[in-house]
Amino acid sequence: MTTSAEPDWGHSGELEDVSGEIAIVGVGDAIYQRASGKSANEIALDAIERAIADAGLRPDEIDGLMQSPFMGGGFTADTYRDYFGTGQSIWMSTDGGAMTWAATAPVAAAQAIREGKARHILNLFAVDWFSQKGKGGEGPGKYHGEERMKANFELPFGWFPQPVYFATIARRHMFEYGTRPEDLGAIAVACRYHATRHPDAITRQRPLDLAGYLARPMMVDPLRMDDCCLISDGGGATIMTSLERARDLAKPPVVVAGVGEGYSGSGAYWSQQGDFTASPQVFSAPRAFEQAGVTPGDVDVLTLYDPFSIVALMQIEDMGFCPKGGAGDLVADGKLHFDTPGLAYNTHGGLLSHAYVLGISHVNEVVRQLRGEAACQVSDCEIGVYGGYTGHMASTLVMRRDR
């Protein structure tokens, strides 16, 4: 796991090592089974309220807020203070949110805490895309259609939106590595297996087995309906503080043990990525594991940002859980299920089956697993990992139980 073996089509980020410095002490999710009619800010507040209660803190003790620069509407310090009726000053950061930032937010949080800017920092993310869909909102495809080279050399040819990119990647992966529809299906089925055992999951009443998966219609061949993420309203909040402070709070601290970040050199142009069938986890995961002093074989639970089954399959390979092209064996026969020996994966159902909250609930799920509170609890769960992804970026967050 040295950087000397790094391929040339991307690079790793230069994040400061904050391992052992910061812990996650509160988690809250707000998942809606259908259109909530709420704004993204209102959804975020629901999740925040739950995270604060989970941490055993008072609303006036939160003095740091992290969010995504992409979260529409803008959640301000006043949004928080007005809702909770508090008057504290609040450190604000846009280095947070979901996707890759759900994994890297602890780095900026640790720095802010160290510098005395804040003590209890809340990372938040929420979307109202299901409600917006009903109102003619544009949802996740919007950000892609506006890019100039895509507009000129991809959209006219129908290579848009995201399901099309990833279907094309999946077919090439099948060609290069012998990946089968059943391998993608095993990922979708594992997500659903967990979702049907999870009280929050949007698909909790829609069981799916491999035969059912294979019988479902193609959305963008070779991706079937169940290879593609849900669109939903929902949000999550995660509270971080110093490890020292964390030990005084209500729940057992979950320690941030390692953080990595990786970039593809081709930006948002999936078609031009040097290695078409890989993710930037190649550049992200090694450093996170190194900081944590663990290897993929030590991981008890893994959650991955999974907009499509193929994205999860590539990340499993690129993070080193198996050799490149070898994920088919690793995912088969229920080995991703929480109650079967193997690699417990997306034990809340992921973006495919839990909700489309873009990864923040993935982090919260790992926290619950490490506390022993999960709906699909993995036994003796000590090390958990979240892998974030946005196409040109990937990130890795290794978490462990305290001591």
Added chain:
Amino acid sequence: MSTAPLPERGGSLTEPFWQAAEEGRFVMPRCSGCARYVWYPEEACPHCGENEIPWVPVSGRGQLFSWAEVKHELYPAYEDTLPYVTGIVTLEEDARVRYVTRIVDADPAALAIDQPMQVVFRTLAFKGVDGEVVAPVFRPSAGAAPGKVDE
């Protein structure tokens, strides 16, 4: 008002491509310094820094790198073309150049990765969008057996 998914016309980095297509020519930007193709177009060559990157004709022959068959409406303007095949063709001149394109005149079930492909020009129009554009798209090469042509 957006005319997407028609290409925006007139951009200095992109217009020569569409102008040539209107004339039935398939061209690619090629660096005058290092002779590498620069795809997608850029102001300066990412390989050598050269700013002189003329558009040059290419053969229109290539290989099918990968493809997807869109069967479900994901974007309203594509609705009238469903189902359709879109994908990536690598150029005979340099297989590192990946050209995103529509795949036409093909039975999706008979397509195979790396099979030889040939450019053909088609007028593209979209539901609910005014205007049209002539675009270089690809079809399987006539008479070529599908499958891998070489290793």
